[in-house]
Amino acid sequence: MTDHRSTVRAAIARVAPEIDPDTIGDDEQFRDDAGLDSMDFLNVLAAIAEQTGVEVPEADYPQVTTIAALASYIDDHARNG
Numbered sequence: 001m002t003d004h005r006s007t008v009r010a011a012i013a014r015v016a017p018e019i020d021p022d023t024i025g026d027d028e029q030f031r032d033d034a035g036l037d038s039m040d041f042l043n044v045l046a047a048i049a050e051q052t053g054v055e056v057p058e059a060d061y062p063q064v065t066t067i068a069a070l071a072s073y074i075d076d077h078a079r080n081g
Helices: 005-015 032-035 038-052 059-063 067-077
Strands: none
Touching: 005 032, 005 038, 005 067, 038 067, 059 067
């Protein structure tokens, strides 16, 4: 299984280049800590879906509030080849 923490950090940097995602701890609420608004959050999820093919439905948003949780979600839902 791949650890997608770097994927999540890259998506945050892509959506909000003024934020250094490496300063956000894996278990911190990245949306709040990075100051992302709801549109930025959706854009992070869209960037992740574009890169990995994993789409996060709205019902699962509460499960992906930290970098570690979102990375784990991607790991669990990634399509294998």
